[in-house]
Amino acid sequence: MRLTGKVWKFGDNIDTDVIIPARHLTTFDSRELARHCMEDKDPSFAQKVKPGDIIVAGRNFGCGSSREHAPIALKGCGLSCVVARSFARIFFRNAFNMGLLIFECPEVVDAVEEGDTIEIDVASGKISIAGKGLSFAAQPIPPFMQELLRDGGLIPHIMKRMKR
Amino acid sequence: MGMTITEKILAQGAGLAEVKPGQLIEVQIEMALGNDITAPLSIDIVRSAGVKSVFDREKIALVPDHFVPNKDIKAATQVKILRDFAKEFGIVNYFELGEMGIEHALLPEKGMVLPGDIVIGADSHTCTYGALGAFATGVGSTDLAAAMITGKVWLKVPESIKFIFHGKRPPFVYGKDLILYTIGQIGVDGALYRAMEFTGEAIDNLPMADRFTMANMAIEAGGKNGIIAPDKATEAYVRGRSQRKHRFYASDKDATYVETIEYDVSKIEPQVAFPHLPSNTRGISGVGDVPIDQAVIGSCTNGRLEDLEVAAHVLRGRKVASHVRLIVIPATPWIYRQAMHQGLFDIFLEAGGIISPPTCGPCLGGHMGILAKGERAIATTNRNFVGRMGHPESEVYLANPAVTAASAVLGRIGGPEELGVMSKD
Numbered sequence: 377m378r379l380t381g382k383v384w385k386f387g388d389n390i391d392t393d394v395i396i397p398a399r400h401l402t403t404f405d406s407r408e409l410a411r412h413c414m415e416d417k418d419p420s421f422a423q424k425v426k427p428g429d430i431i432v433a434g435r436n437f438g439c440g441s442s443r444e445h446a447p448i449a450l451k452g453c454g455l456s457c458v459v460a461r462s463f464a465r466i467f468f469r470n471a472f473n474m475g476l477l478i479f480e481c482p483e484v485v486d487a488v489e490e491g492d493t494i495e496i497d498v499a500s501g502k503i504s505i506a507g508k509g510l511s512f513a514a515q516p517i518p519p520f521m522q523e524l525l526r527d528g529g530l531i532p533h534i535m536k537r538m539k540r
Numbered sequence: 541m542g543m544t545i546t547e548k549i550l551a552q553g554a555g556l557a558e559v560k561p562g563q564l565i566e567v568q569i570e571m572a573l574g575n576d577i578t579a580p581l582s583i584d585i586v587r588s589a590g591v592k593s594v595f596d597r598e599k600i601a602l603v604p605d606h607f608v609p610n611k612d613i614k615a616a617t618q619v620k621i622l623r624d625f626a627k628e629f630g631i632v633n634y635f636e637l638g639e640m641g642i643e644h645a646l647l648p649e650k651g652m653v654l655p656g657d658i659v660i661g662a663d664s665h666t667c668t669y670g671a672l673g674a675f676a677t678g679v680g681s682t683d684l685a686a687a688m689i690t691g692k693v694w695l696k697v698p699e700s701i702k703f704i705f706h707g708k709r710p711p712f713v714y715g716k717d718l719i720l721y722t723i724g725q726i727g728v729d730g731a732l733y734r735a736m737e738f739t740g741e742a743i744d745n746l747p748m749a750d751r752f753t754m755a756n757m758a759i760e761a762g763g764k765n766g767i768i769a770p771d772k773a774t775e776a777y778v779r780g781r782s783q784r785k786h787r788f789y790a791s792d793k794d795a796t797y798v799e800t801i802e803y804d805v806s807k808i809e810p811q812v813a814f815p816h817l818p819s820n821t822r823g824i825s826g827v828g829d830v831p832i833d834q835a836v837i838g839s840c841t842n843g844r845l846e847d848l849e850v851a852a853h854v855l856r857g858r859k860v861a862s863h864v865r866l867i868v869i870p871a872t873p874w875i876y877r878q879a880m881h882q883g884l885f886d887i888f889l890e891a892g893g894i895i896s897p898p899t900c901g902p903c904l905g906g907h908m909g910i911l912a913k914g915e916r917a918i919a920t921t922n923r924n925f926v927g928r929m930g931h932p933e934s935e936v937y938l939a940n941p942a943v944t945a946a947s948a949v950l951g952r953i954g955g956p957e958e959l960g961v962m963s964k965d
Contacts, residue, residue, distance in 0.1 A: 389728055389817060393925040398904040402607065402614030404581040404681075416932035436729035436762060440925060441904070442664040444581060444680035465733050465764055466664055470680035520564055520694070530682050531589055534690055 377498040379456045379477070380506075381430040385490040386417070388434035392467065395438065395446040409445050410452030427454030430496070432488050434460065438467025447476040457496060459503065459514065461485045472521045473530040479503065481514035542792025544700040545769055546735040549675040549789050553658040561699040561798070569599070570674075571653055572687040573661030575643055576604035578680070580621040582662060585685035587625075594629050595691030601633040601652060601661075602626055603643040606900045611907040641872025641898045644668035644756060644840035649872055651781025655770040655788050660684070660693050665840050665922065667758045671751035672778065673770030673788060678759060698764040699798040700735040702791075705742035707806035711963030712956055714850070715750025716842060716920070716940040718742065719757040720811035721803065724821030732762035734798065737791065742805040743768055748777045749846035756841045757922055760818040810955055812918075813938035816926045824943060824955045834917040835860075835948035836929075837941050838869025838896070839903045842920030845875045847941040852884040853964055854945035854956045855891040861951030866893030867909045869901060893948070905929050911936075918947045 393416075400412045414421040431437075431450070437460035438446060447470050450458065457477040471478045477498065484503050488494060493506040496514075504511035517525070527533035543551065543558065551559040553567030574582050579602055586594070594600055602622045607615035626634030633652065635641070644665050647653045655673035659666060662684035669676035679693065687693050705718060723730070736758045743751070751768050758766025768774075770788045778786065809823040837843070837851045848870060860866045868888045870876035876898060879885060885895055902909030903921040911917055911930030917937070919929070924936035937953060946956040956963075 391923075391925045393904070393923070393928050397927050398577075398606075398906060401577045402612065402618055404584065416927040436732065439728060439762065440664065440759075440923060442578065442662055442666075442678040442680055444578070444662075444682060462729065462732065464729070464762060466678050466680060466759075469683060473680060473682035473686075518564075530686050531585055534686050535589055538690070 379428070379430070379496045379498065380493060381428040381456050382426065383430055383432050383488050383490055383492045383494055384425065385488065386431060386433040389436045389439055390433050391440035392438055392443050392446040393440055396443065396449040401443060401445055404445060404448065406448050406452035409449035413449040413453050422453055425453045425455065428456050429454065430494055431455055431458045432485055433458065434485060435462050437463050439464035442466045444470045444474060447471045447474055451476045459484055472524050475525070475529045479514035481512055483512040541796065542794035544735065544737060544791045544795040545673065545767055545789045546675055546700055546737065546765060547697060549656060549658060550695065550697055559697045561697050563697045564694060565697060566692050566694050567658050568691060569660055569687055569693055570657035571599050571601060571659045572684055573601045573603065573643060573647065573659065573663065573666060574684050575606050575663055576608060576615065576618045576622060577606045578662035578684065580618045581681035582685040582688065583621055583625045585682060586688055589689065591689050594631070594688045597630045598632045599691070600631050600688055601647060602631055603635050603640060603646060605640055605642050605898070606904065607906045608640060608899055609637060609897060639873060642840045642843055642900055645843055645871035645875065648672060648752065649874060651778065654778055654782055654784060654786035655774055656786050660687055664759045665756050667763065667765050668752050668756040668840060670755035670758065670765050670767035671748065672774055673768060675765055675767065677765045698733055698735045700737050701731055702737050702739060702797040702800045704800065704802040705738065705740040705805050706802060707742060707804045709742060709805050710809065712810050712942045713805065713808055714940045715746055715753040717808055717811045718805060719754040720813055720818065720821050720938065721808050723757065723761045723819045724811065726761055728760060728817050728819045729762040731758065733764055736761065736763040736766045738766065738768045744771065747846060748773055749844045752844065753841055757818070760922060810940055810943050812943065812953060813924055815924050815935040815937065818922065818924060818938060827953045830937065830953040831916065832864060832918050832947055832952060833915040834865045834867065834909060834911065835944050836867050836869070836902055836909055836917060836919040836921060837944050838871060839900065839921040840871065841922040842941050843869055843871030843875070845878050847920060848875070848879045848884050851941040851945040852887040854942050854959065854961050855949065856887050858891055858949045858959065860892035860948045864948050864951050865909070866891065866948040867896055867902065868893050869896040870898060872898055902929050918944050918953055920944050
């Protein structure tokens with residue numbers, strides 16, 4: 377699978393209160409959560425973002441609360457992927473468990489600018505910046521996570537194992 | 541090769557003689573926890589999977605604590621999802637209003653988490669229980685759903701960082717200050733994916749309430765878990781709360797740590813974390829003139845009886861500054877009643893404060909004390925991210941209960957010594 381999308385760039389320590397403020401957590405409906413995604417950072421983000429767009433961020437993306445509403449809101453906006461220098465661990469788990477693609481690749485974070493278009497080869501983790509002739513190798517997705525992605529997330533994975 | 545306390549508990553849970561950092565394991569859990577924000581999604585997932593029973597009706601805790609007493613219709617609907625599920629699936633540990641307290645204060649108080657347990661919770665502050673010598677970590681709603689079905693969770697064995705706290709704490713320096721100082725030193729991702737093991741003389745002498753505060757905020761340094769080896773204080777805390785067997789684990793002398801960090805606590809002063817990261821800390825002497833509009837004493841971090849006692853000690857016979865709103869939130873009904881019997885409520889009320897029922901409430905900008913644009917709060921809570929307590933242009937400063945109470949009186953951030961209060965220690 378190859379993803380191509382326009383980049384929205386964010387800095388370090390983008391916390392889950394910023395991704396989806398707690399005042400909106402009285403629902404887990406993805407469309408409703410998507411409407412408020414990143415609103416305390418950029419109130420118009422949810423209107424501007426287009427399906428297939430990609431977030432590129434700094435260190436410790438998704439730190440703070442365990443709310444799975446954060447990857448749900450990002451996915452609900454149509455974002456296809458988040459590339460970051462590093463991810464907070466609960467966000468990392470949640471993303472794979474619910475099927476949001478994420479990659480760790482510090483080099484891309486350094487090289488890319490907002491508005492650039494990047495292309496990601498999901499299987500190999502190769503990330504290219506269109507028009508800049510640059511490509512980088514992201515951290516490979518660990519084998520267990522690949523298994524989760526193949527099965528469609530944690531729940532289909534455990535249900536498959538339980539049937540076995 | 542020796543193992544750390546975290547590795548030993550995880551090895552036991554995985555049915556293995558030994559585990560190593562980086563190893564992916566599946567462990568049996570003793571308790572799985574969810575609240576009114578995270579559990580509705582888990583319940584939806586469990587129902588959609590078509591399963592008709594959970595792995596163990598007694599090992600799941602559903603605690604509606606975040607937006608309770610129900611702040612609006614949507615919050616009420618979320619809690620009803622928990623209540624209906626608990627009835628239908630026979631979940632024993634569902635806590636209705638009146639029994640409900642802030643989850644991470646409530647579960648230890650009820651003896652539902654014990655030393656040596658493996659606990660996961662769909663709440664990032666689940667790491668609190670590491671204070672009991674348990675392995676406890678936060679997960680998301682899908683993980684909780686999977687755990688409710690199977691009783692198991694997959695984990696990568698974390699590397700451990702050993703923190704050694706030497707020396708004796710100065711007056712008005714508490715567990716909160718040690719952990720804020722630590723986060724200030726290593727940063728909000730300084731312990732990313734790692735176990736934070738708190739050791740040393742100052743930890744040996746630390747009361748349980750302070751140990752809970754420290755383990756609670758391990759997540760604020762990115763840690764997978766915070767843990768303190770159980771001792772006599774742990775035993776005294778656990779005694780009488782549960783009949784269930786539990787086990788004290790301790791790190792081997794030749795255990796491997798990715799890093800060892802040592803602090804002399806006698807040189808640490810009360811800490812204040814400035815907006816908008818818990819790592820943005822300063823000693824109280826370096827705060828300067830920071831006027832406040834609100835002071836919040838409560839949360840899973842500092843809403844225990846000992847915290848209220850400290851606040852009351854500072855507030856006794858004093859008045860909150862005229863423009864400041866003081867909100868005190870006992871974390872559980874037991875703490876609430878105990879504080880009332882001890883006369884702490886009289887002190888808070890006479891000072892001009894107000895007492896909220898147990899709830900996470902303002903800590904995450906839910907209700908019971910939301911900030912307007914440009915307003916500033918000092919709080920004993922755990923996060924000061926942008927918009928955490930209300931408007932995106934409001935500010936939260938994190939501190940211990942003594943500093944928070946003193947600041948309420950001063951009308952600006954300051955320590956109890958400015959008021960001439962003597963420490964009880």
